[in-house]
Amino acid sequence: MNEFSNRFYEKLSKFSPTQIERIFNQLKNQNEMLGSLVQSLSVGVIALDKDFKIIEVNNSALRLLPLNFNKKDKKKRLEKIYNIISDDELSEFFKNCYDTNKTNVRSEFSILINDNVRFVDISFLPLVQKNKTNGSLVIVEDITERRNQAILLHRMEA
Numbered sequence: 110m111n112e113f114s115n116r117f118y119e120k121l122s123k124f125s126p127t128q129i130e131r132i133f134n135q136l137k138n139q140n141e142m143l144g145s146l147v148q149s150l151s152v153g154v155i156a157l158d159k160d161f162k163i164i165e166v167n168n169s170a171l172r173l174l175p176l177n178f179n180k181k182d183k184k185k186r187l188e189k190i191y192n193i194i195s196d197d198e199l200s201e202f203f204k205n206c207y208d209t210n211k212t213n214v215r216s217e218f219s220i221l222i223n224d225n226v227r228f229v230d231i232s233f234l235p236l237v238q239k240n241k242t243n244g245s246l247v248i249v250e251d252i253t254e255r256r257n258q259a260i261l262l263h264r265m266e267a
């Protein structure tokens with residue numbers, strides 16, 4: 110995509126306004142499709158900048174984590190994510206990852222959401238742009254069913 114952008118920019122003066130509009134609409138449609146893909150994932154995805162402020166978050170992450178966050182609230186985007194997590198243990202995990210600059214870490218948590226205990230697996234990965242780490246990508250997977258099956262199997266064996 111970056112190579113395409115550079116080539117397009119170099120030849121921009123040669124395009125007619127109609128061609129530029131058509132290319133812009135194609136890029137806009139591709140961007141919307143990518144956004145739809147991220148929003149449709151069953152796993153939670155959160156993109157954080159270097160300061161641990163939310164760049165992007167999908168609906169699954171909002172459903173799986175106790176975040177005091179609304180996508181439309183611009184003030185919340187200015188806060189570090191560990192300050193808007195209502196679960197103390199989870200918030201401390203995020204803060205520790207920030208303080209120690211960890212980008213390749215994974216941990217499981219049990220959290221209370223809407224009076225239900227959920228088990229989640231959280232992975233931190235580096236967010237790389239132009240061969241440079243510019244933040245973190247957080248993947249949140251709901252492992253409640255898998256954990257409940259393991260507990261049930263353990264009880265049956267005992």
